[in-house]
Amino acid sequence: MKNLVSALGRGGLKIVQEAGEMALFLLAALGQACRRPFRFRRLMQEIHFIGLKSGLIVLLTASFTGMVLALQGYYTLRKYGSEGALGSAVALSLIRELGPVLTALMVSGRAGSAITAEIGIMRITEQLDALDTMAINPLQYVVMPKLLASLISVPLLTAIFDVVGIMGGYLIGVVLLGVSSGAYFSGIVQSVVSLDINGGMVKSLVFGLTIILVACYKGYFTGRGAEGVSRATTETVVLSAILVLAWDYVLTSFFM
Amino acid sequence: MIELIDVVRTFDGQRVLDGINLTIPRGKITVIIGKSGAGKSVLLKHLVGLLKPERGRILIDGFDITQAKGRQLQECRKKFGVLFQGGALFDSLTVFENVAFPLREKTRLSAAEIAVRTRQRLAQVNLSQEMEDKFPDELSGGMKKRVALARALIEEPEILLFDEPVTGLDPPMTNTVFHLIAKTHQEIGYTGVVVSHDIPAVFQVADYVAMLHQGKIIAWGSPAEVQANPLPMVQGFIRGEVNFLEG
Numbered sequence: 287m288k289n290l291v292s293a294l295g296r297g298g299l300k301i302v303q304e305a306g307e308m309a310l311f312l313l314a315a316l317g318q319a320c321r322r323p324f325r326f327r328r329l330m331q332e333i334h335f336i337g338l339k340s341g342l343i344v345l346l347t348a349s350f351t352g353m354v355l356a357l358q359g360y361y362t363l364r365k366y367g368s369e370g371a372l373g374s375a376v377a378l379s380l381i382r383e384l385g386p387v388l389t390a391l392m393v394s395g396r397a398g399s400a401i402t403a404e405i406g407i408m409r410i411t412e413q414l415d416a417l418d419t420m421a422i423n424p425l426q427y428v429v430m431p432k433l434l435a436s437l438i439s440v441p442l443l444t445a446i447f448d449v450v451g452i453m454g455g456y457l458i459g460v461v462l463l464g465v466s467s468g469a470y471f472s473g474i475v476q477s478v479v480s481l482d483i484n485g486g487m488v489k490s491l492v493f494g495l496t497i498i499l500v501a502c503y504k505g506y507f508t509g510r511g512a513e514g515v516s517r518a519t520t521e522t523v524v525l526s527a528i529l530v531l532a533w534d535y536v537l538t539s540f541f542m
Numbered sequence: 543m544i545e546l547i548d549v550v551r552t553f554d555g556q557r558v559l560d561g562i563n564l565t566i567p568r569g570k571i572t573v574i575i576g577k578s579g580a581g582k583s584v585l586l587k588h589l590v591g592l593l594k595p596e597r598g599r600i601l602i603d604g605f606d607i608t609q610a611k612g613r614q615l616q617e618c619r620k621k622f623g624v625l626f627q628g629g630a631l632f633d634s635l636t637v638f639e640n641v642a643f644p645l646r647e648k649t650r651l652s653a654a655e656i657a658v659r660t661r662q663r664l665a666q667v668n669l670s671q672e673m674e675d676k677f678p679d680e681l682s683g684g685m686k687k688r689v690a691l692a693r694a695l696i697e698e699p700e701i702l703l704f705d706e707p708v709t710g711l712d713p714p715m716t717n718t719v720f721h722l723i724a725k726t727h728q729e730i731g732y733t734g735v736v737v738s739h740d741i742p743a744v745f746q747v748a749d750y751v752a753m754l755h756q757g758k759i760i761a762w763g764s765p766a767e768v769q770a771n772p773l774p775m776v777q778g779f780i781r782g783e784v785n786f787l788e789g
Contacts, residue, residue: 323647407633416630419590419623420644421616427647 308503312495315433315502318426328431336397336432336498337439341446343392348380348447351388352454355379359455360463369463373470374477376455377448381478381486382541385448387534390493393440394526398501401432402522405505406515414506429502433495440494441487448486485541492533497526543568544589544701544733549598551584558584559595560757566750571727571734573744573765576754577779582737583627583705585754589735590622590703591615602701623699623732627706629690631678637664638674641692648697663692666729667722684715688722695726702727704736708743716743723747741780745769753779 359375405428408414414424452474459465501522508518544566551559558581566572576582587593588600591607599606607618624630631640642660645651651659661671667688678686687707694702704723708716724747727734738744745751745765753761753768753776761771769780 411628411633412626412630413632415587415592416624416626416632418592419619420648421619422644422647423616 308499311429311503311506312433312499315425315429318423318430319434321426325426325431328427329434332431332435333439335400336393336435337443340393340396340439340443343396344389344443344447345450347388347392348385348450349454351384351447352376352380352451352456353458355384355451356455356458356463360459360465369465370469371473372455372459372465373452373473375473376459377452377474377478378482380448380451380455381482383534383538385444385451386486386489386493387530389440389444389447389490390497390530391527393436393443393494394497394501394530395523398497398522398526399519401498401501402505402508402519403515405429405502406508406518409506409508410511410515424506429506432498432502436494436498437491440497441490444486444490481541485537488541489534489537492537493530496529496533500526500529543601543603544735545599545601546585546588547599547601549585549588549595549600551581551588551593551595553584557757559588562598562754562757562759564752564759564762566733566735568733569731570749571723571736571747572750572752573736573738573748574752574754575739575741575744575768575779578739580754581757582739582754586624586703586705586735586737589701590619590624620697621700623694623697623702625687625690625694625702625704625707627709629678629686631686631689631693633678636675636677637669637681637689640678640689641696643693644697659696660692663696664689666695666726667692668718683710684712684718687711687715687719691719691722691726695730698730699732702732702734704734704738706738707736708738708740713743716740720744720747741782742769755779 355376356372359372360369363369363371363375405414408424408428414428417424417427456467456470460467460470504518504522504525505515508514546562546564546566549559549562550557562585574582574585584593588595589602589607591610594608598608600608602618602621605618607615610618632643635643638660639646641663642656645656645659649656661674664671664674669685669688669692673681673685673689678689681689691707707723708719711719720743723734723736726732727747734747736744736747748765751761751763751765751768752759753771755775760773761768761776763771768776771777
C-alpha cells in the first residue's frame with residue numbers, strides 16, 4: 287500500500303514537473319518570435335505543412351462527421367417530430383465541439399507525430415546541436431515557426447471542418463432524407479450565436495497550440511536512438527489526444 | 543587561445559571530466575586522444591557551450607563561455623565551426639544547401655556571392671559540382687565528412703572543432719580527411735581541436751596532443767613527446783593494448 291502511494295506520488299510529481307518544463311519551453315520558444323530575424327519563410331513552410339497538407343484529411347473527416355450527425359440526428363429528432371431542428375443540431379455539435387476536437391485530433395495524428403519524429407531525428411543526429419554551434423537558436427529556427435503556424439492553421443482548418451461538416455449534414459438530411467432545405471439553414475441561423483463560434487475558435491487555438499507544443503517538446507527532448515524517437519512519437523499522439531479532450535472539458539465549462 | 547581551468551562534469555554520478563586543466567594554443571591543431579567513452583566528445587561540447595560544467599571555467603580568448611547566455615553565447619559561438627561525428631548534415635537539404643546554410647541564414651550576402659563561396663569551399667574539400675544536388679543520404683561516410691567540413695569552414699571560423707572526424711572511414715578515406723584538415727588549416731590558419739582515438743593516423747595533423755583518461759589530462763605535448771611518455775596508460779593506449787582498452 288505504501289509502495290502504491292509513493293508510486294502515485296512519484297507519478298504525480300513527474301507530471302507536474304513535465305507540465306512546468308513544457309510551459310517554460312513554450313515561453314522560451316514564443317519569446318523567440320519577437321527576436322530578429324523573423325523567419326517569415328520558415329513560418330510559411332510550416333503553415334504549408336501543418337495547415338495545407340492536413341486539408342484533405344480534415345475535409346474527409348468533416349464530411350463524414352457531418353453526414354453521420356445528420357443521420358443520427360434525423361432518426362432521433364423524428365421520434366419527437368422535430369426534423370426541422372436538424373440543421374441547428376448538426377451545426378451546434380460541429381461548431382461547439384466536434385469541429386475543434388476532431389480537427390485537433392486529425393492534425394495531431396498527421397502533423398504532430400511527424401513533427402516529433404522530425405525534431406527527434408534532428409536531436410539524435412546532432413542537427414540541433416549543429417544549429418546551436420552556428421549561433422542559430424534551434425528554438426527560433428525549428429520550434430517557434432511550428433507553434434505560430436499552429437495558431438494560424440488549426441483555427442482555419444476548424445472553420446473549414448465546420449462548413450464542410452454542415453454541408454455533409456445537408457447532403458444527408460436534405461438531399462437524402464427529405465428535410466426541408468429552408469428549415470435546415472434557418473435552424474442554423476436561428477440557433478448559432480457568436481458565442482458558439484467564438485468558443486469554437488478559442489478551443490481550436492488552444493488545441494492547436496497544445497498539440498504542436500507537445501509534438502515539439504517530445505521531439506526536442508527525445509530519448510536516445512531510434513527507440514527514443516519511436517517512443518516520443520507515440521507519447522505525442524497519446525498525450526495530445528488526452529490533453530485535447532481534457533482542455534475541451536475545461537473550455538466547454540467556461541463557454542457554457 | 544582556449545583555456546580550460548579545473549573543469550568538472552558528472553553524468554549519472556560518474557565524473558566524466560574531473561578537474562581538466564588544458565591550454566589550447568591559437569592557430570595550432572591540438573588533438574585530444576583517449577579511449578571510447580573517456581569523455582572526449584563531452585569535453586568538445588563544453589568548449590562550444592553545448593554543455594555546461596558543474597565547476598571550472600573555459601576561457602575563449604579570455605571570455606568565459608561557461609557563464610555566457612543568450613546573445614553573449616551566440617556571439618562567442620560565431621568564432622566556432624564544428625565538424626560533428628556523424629556530420630550533422632540537414633537531411634532535407636542538398637549538399638549545396640547544407641554548405642550554404644550558415645551564409646543564407648546569418649548574412650545578407652547575395653545569392654550569387656553565396657554560390658561562389660559555397661563552390662569554393664566544396665572545391666577545397668575536393669567535392670565536384672555534380673555533388674551539389676545530392677542529399678546526405680545519397681553520400682558515402684567520407685563524402686558526408688567532407689561536406690560537413692566544407693560547411694564548418696564556410697564562415698572561416700577562428701576555431702574549428704572536429705569530433706571523431708574519421709570514425710567509420712576506411713584507411714584511404716581516413717588519410718584523405720586528415721589531409722584535408724591539414725590543408726585547410728594551412729590555408730585558413732584556424733585553431734583546431736580534434737577529438738580522435740585513431741592512433742597513429744591522427745598524429746599526422748597534430749601540433750599538440752593531449753590524452754584524456756579517467757576524467758583527467760594525463761599527458762600533453764608534441765606528438766613525439768606524448769609518444770615518448772613513459773606512463774603505462776599512455777603507452778598502452780598508443781600500442782592499442784587490450785588490457786588498457788578494457789580497463
